[in-house]
Amino acid sequence: MPLWDWGYAFEVLPQLLKALLVTLEITLLGSVVALLLGLLIAVLRQARIPVLDQVLWAFVEFIRSTPLLVQVFFLYFALPRFGITLSALTVGVIGLGVHYATYTSEVYRAGIEAVPRGQWEAATALSLPRSRTWTGVILPQAIPRVLPALGNYVISMFKEVPLLLAISVVEVVSKAQEIGSQTFRFTEPFTIAGLLFLVLSYPASMLVRRLERRRVA
Amino acid sequence: MDNLPQIVTVLFQGLPPTVIAAVGGIALTIVLSFVAGLALLSPRRWVRTISRIYVEAFRGTSEVVQLFWIYFVLPLLVGVQLVPLFAGLLVLGLNHGAYGAEIVRGAVRSVPRAQYEGCVALSLSPTQRMWRVILPQAVVEMLPSFNNLFIQLLKSTSILSLITVAEVTQRGRAVLVPAFGDDIVLIFTVMLLIYLVLSVLITTGMRYAERVAARKVGRRPSREARAVAMTTGAH
Numbered sequence: 538m539p540l541w542d543w544g545y546a547f548e549v550l551p552q553l554l555k556a557l558l559v560t561l562e563i564t565l566l567g568s569v570v571a572l573l574l575g576l577l578i579a580v581l582r583q584a585r586i587p588v589l590d591q592v593l594w595a596f597v598e599f600i601r602s603t604p605l606l607v608q609v610f611f612l613y614f615a616l617p618r619f620g621i622t623l624s625a626l627t628v629g630v631i632g633l634g635v636h637y638a639t640y641t642s643e644v645y646r647a648g649i650e651a652v653p654r655g656q657w658e659a660a661t662a663l664s665l666p667r668s669r670t671w672t673g674v675i676l677p678q679a680i681p682r683v684l685p686a687l688g689n690y691v692i693s694m695f696k697e698v699p700l701l702l703a704i705s706v707v708e709v710v711s712k713a714q715e716i717g718s719q720t721f722r723f724t725e726p727f728t729i730a731g732l733l734f735l736v737l738s739y740p741a742s743m744l745v746r747r748l749e750r751r752r753v754a
Numbered sequence: 755m756d757n758l759p760q761i762v763t764v765l766f767q768g769l770p771p772t773v774i775a776a777v778g779g780i781a782l783t784i785v786l787s788f789v790a791g792l793a794l795l796s797p798r799r800w801v802r803t804i805s806r807i808y809v810e811a812f813r814g815t816s817e818v819v820q821l822f823w824i825y826f827v828l829p830l831l832v833g834v835q836l837v838p839l840f841a842g843l844l845v846l847g848l849n850h851g852a853y854g855a856e857i858v859r860g861a862v863r864s865v866p867r868a869q870y871e872g873c874v875a876l877s878l879s880p881t882q883r884m885w886r887v888i889l890p891q892a893v894v895e896m897l898p899s900f901n902n903l904f905i906q907l908l909k910s911t912s913i914l915s916l917i918t919v920a921e922v923t924q925r926g927r928a929v930l931v932p933a934f935g936d937d938i939v940l941i942f943t944v945m946l947l948i949y950l951v952l953s954v955l956i957t958t959g960m961r962y963a964e965r966v967a968a969r970k971v972g973r974r975p976s977r978e979a980r981a982v983a984m985t986t987g988a989h
Contacts, residue, residue, distance in 0.1 A: 540831060602905060602953040603946045604912035607923055611942040614931055618938055647981070699818035703916060703927075710818055723826040731823060735814040742814070 546725040549716050553729055556712035563629055563708065564695040570634025571694065572687065575641030580671065582642070583649055600639040606700050608632050613704045629701040637694050644686045648679035685749040692741050696734060709733060757934050761941055765948060768925035775843050775911045775921065776952070780904050782847025783854050787900075790851060791858025792884075805855065812852035818913055821845045825917045842914035850907045854900065861896035862888060894967045894976055898983035901960035905953045912949075922948055 582593050600608065609632035616623060623631075652675050660670040702711035713726035793805035812820065824845050829835040836844070865888050873883040915924035926945045934941060964975040 599946070599950060602909075603949040604909040604923065606912040606915070607926070607942065607945055607949065610923070610927055610931075611938075611946070615938045615942065696816040699816045700913065702818070710816065710822065714822065717826070723822075724830055727819060727823050727827050731815045731819040734816050734819060735811065739810060739814045 540724065541728075542722070542725060545720075545722060546729060549713075549726050550729060552716060553709055553712055553726065553733065556707060556709045557733055559626075559706070560695070560698045560708040563626065563633065563698050563701065563706070564691065566630045567633035567637065567694050567698075568691045570630060571637035571641050571690065574634060574638035576645050578638060578642035579645035579649060582646065597639040597642060600636055605632065605636045605697060606703060608636060609700065609704060625701070625704045625706045628704060629698070629706050633694055633697065633701075637690055640690050641687060644683045644690070645679065647686075648683035649675060651682060652678045682752065685745050685752065688745040688748065689742070692738050692745065695738060695741075757937050758940065758944075761930055761934065761937065761944055764925050764929050765922055765941075765944055768920055768922035769948070771839055771914070771919050771921040772911050772952070775839060775846060775914055775919070776904075776908045778843040779846030779850065779907050779911070782843065783850040783903065783907060784900075786847060786851025787854025787858050790855035791862070794855060794859045795862060809852045809855050812849050813856075817845065817849050817910060818916065820849055821913060821917060838914070838917045838919045842911070842917060842919055846907050846910055849910070850903055853903055853906075857896050857899045857903065858892070861892040861899075864895055865891050890967070890971050894964070894971060894973060895979045897960060897964045897967060898976065898980040901957055901964075902983050904956050904960065908953055908956060909949065 578593055578597065582590055584590075609629065612628045612632050613625065616628070656674055656678065657670070660674050665673070698708050699710035701708060702714065705711070707715075709730045710727075713723075713730040716726045717723035790805045790808055793801050794809070796802050796805075821842065825836065825838065825841045869887055869891065870883070873887050878887070911921060912923040914921050915927060918924070922945060926941055930941045931938065961975075968975045
């Protein structure tokens with residue numbers, strides 16, 4: 538048996554590409570959750586509301602410090618107990634999204650804190666309403682600054698999607714595993730799966746790096 | 755709540771593999787980070803290229819793929835089947851070492867140029883320059899990022915459950931969930947708390963290391979480096 542069988546490799550490629558679409562779909566949906574929820578947490582924390590602020594801080598630290606896989610298992614097994622039945626894919630999107638929201642909230646916070654105090658003061662002097670201050674003054678300055686960091690987290694999220702095979706979401710790696718156990722040939726499916734990640738995430742991180750350099754310059 | 759003692763007992767059985775994987779993985783990460791990170795700064799092109807390939811290959815692919823590749827594919831290629839725990843430890847080290855290499859590279863480059871010039875003026879050898887002047891300063895900058903990286907690594911030990919290592923996550927998932935289905939929330943709360951305690955231990959250790967390293971070069975722990983580490987993350 539040859540170490541690498543090109544015929545077999547091309548045979549399994551279409552199936553893996555199809556599964557890659559699921560991975561991308563989860564990444565996209567997870568990013569939406571992470572980017573919006575993270576922003577919400579960051580803005581709420583900026584308001585420094587007693588109790589809520591401490592609760593959010595504890596929540597962020599707790600989620601950041603514990604494994605995503607365990608959190609995903611928790612959602613997957615515990616939610617049905619409370620009468621909430623969701624598909625594995627939805628559980629995966631929520632799990633990834635919430636986990637990464639705790640990361641992005643820190644990123645947004647750094648961006649918000651980097652906006653000069655004078656901007657806040659000017660908004661107050663112009664007696665802009667609170668919502669207008671955020672949407673018209675603070676966030677348009679804070680978010681562009683942190684785009685590269687947010688981009689990096691989207692890329693890491695993409696690479697963490699395979700964790701969801703543990704709750705039987707059919708993404709690239711679980712597909713590769715499935716193909717492998719049918720044919721007893723793991724070399725090609727797993728290698729191709731790895732290369733697919735590399736082919737997508739390397740150019741993406743190059744793009745982010747370029748964005749970063751442009752911001753510095 | 756009646757089952758709490760059993761739940762804790764079973765999860766604690768998973769603690770040794772988790773701790774071995776985390777400590778071993780961290781040790782390997784430190785070694786690889788410095789070797790690959792300094793290689794990225796080498797004046798020789800081929801050294802930089804090899805290191806760059808290692809770093810991008812491991813940063814560009816998913817950790818789960820790497821784990822499966824080393825566990826399922828590598829044995830076919832070299833004819834040696836790795837013990838699951840060891841395969842896991844290896845992947846944790848290789849993967850996080852690639853991220854660590856960038857931390858080391860960045861920190862070394864952040865040391866002001868004047869420090870290099872000072873070394874040349876004092877005619878220190880390149881080795882002396884690195885060990886006695888550049889690295890002691892760079893380490894202060896890199897420790898907060900390494901703290902993050904080590905916590906990422908600790909969290910990643912949970913994926914070893916996917917290759918049947920009987921660590922904390924596997925104990926919970928394979929033993930407790932089927933046995934104590936009614937205590938799902940309790941099982942996972944205890945599990946998450948175990949990881950939380952372990953990551954607090956890592957942070958405590960690293961804060962101590964930060965203070966020691968900063969004192970050695972007559973500085974305070976770098977607050978700036980810590981702020982950067984908070985927002986850039988490892989992965």
